[in-house]
Amino acid sequence: MFSNYLIGLREGLEASLVVCILIAYLVKTGRRDALKPIWLGIGAAVLIAMGFGCALEFGSQEMTFEAQEALGGSLSIVAVGLVTWMVFWMRRTARHLKSELHGKLDAALALGTGALVATAFLAVGREGLETALFVWASVHAASDGTPRPLIGVALGLATAVLLGWLFYRGALKINLAKFFTWTGGMLVVVAAGVLAYGFHDLQEANWIPGINHLAFDISDTIPPDSWYGTLLKGVFNFQPDPTVVQLTLWAVYLVPTLGVFLLTPEFRARLRGGPGKQGAPVGDGVPASE
Numbered sequence: 001m002f003s004n005y006l007i008g009l010r011e012g013l014e015a016s017l018v019v020c021i022l023i024a025y026l027v028k029t030g031r032r033d034a035l036k037p038i039w040l041g042i043g044a045a046v047l048i049a050m051g052f053g054c055a056l057e058f059g060s061q062e063m064t065f066e067a068q069e070a071l072g073g074s075l076s077i078v079a080v081g082l083v084t085w086m087v088f089w090m091r092r093t094a095r096h097l098k099s100e101l102h103g104k105l106d107a108a109l110a111l112g113t114g115a116l117v118a119t120a121f122l123a124v125g126r127e128g129l130e131t132a133l134f135v136w137a138s139v140h141a142a143s144d145g146t147p148r149p150l151i152g153v154a155l156g157l158a159t160a161v162l163l164g165w166l167f168y169r170g171a172l173k174i175n176l177a178k179f180f181t182w183t184g185g186m187l188v189v190v191a192a193g194v195l196a197y198g199f200h201d202l203q204e205a206n207w208i209p210g211i212n213h214l215a216f217d218i219s220d221t222i223p224p225d226s227w228y229g230t231l232l233k234g235v236f237n238f239q240p241d242p243t244v245v246q247l248t249l250w251a252v253y254l255v256p257t258l259g260v261f262l263l264t265p266e267f268r269a270r271l272r273g274g275p276g277k278q279g280a281p282v283g284d285g286v287p288a289s290e
Helices: 002-028 032-060 065-111 113-142 148-169 176-204 227-236 244-262 265-271
Strands: none
Touching (some): 002 176, 032 113, 065 113, 065 176, 113 176, 176 244
């Protein structure tokens, strides 16, 4: 449940920040007349993301078992790729997100209503589609027959909306770069579990051999139905009897990806032989409306 809460919080907060920046900029520049097209674009993006998630969930139910596993495994791998790109992108651009969105919004204001709708739709829609895909893959991987994974996602999204509103009102200030670095690192760990589960699905679909070649089996020590087994699965997508393929790909993805992600720009500069520079403090929040 925690991993799904983290996904909802992290992905939802990105979308919330985008919305806050767009709305706050229009209010501060006296362009409240442009708020309606922005909300139309945001609403359309949310509906598209929800429709995409429903299509994934209900569309897969009409398939055979092998087809369901093949689809689930393939989309899990795609989701991990998108999320990996997203956490690195946000880590790199968190400092400049506000100015980047302001520039796009200025261009859209000059072009008219349609451009405003498109700007808001594209800014929020990308986050929404990524969220829908990764949430579906994570819930599919962590599903234990209970609604807990979905509850975790819903709580994470609700928290993200609340934080976004507090940012907008100026009631909350945090270092966004540090926030996205730490949550991004945790999300990489979650993604590693989703990746391993995705390849297990492909093995069950007979796309990849080795379904009976286990790396180890500690089910007697950590029963999947025990409270600690459930906790480990909910947080890390832990499986007590992974195949050799699962364990290998989990390690091959997690170790280098997490290592590269957590390397600071200063440390990377020293590795290249430069002195490195200390970055300026990052946006402490979104300007409140006046």
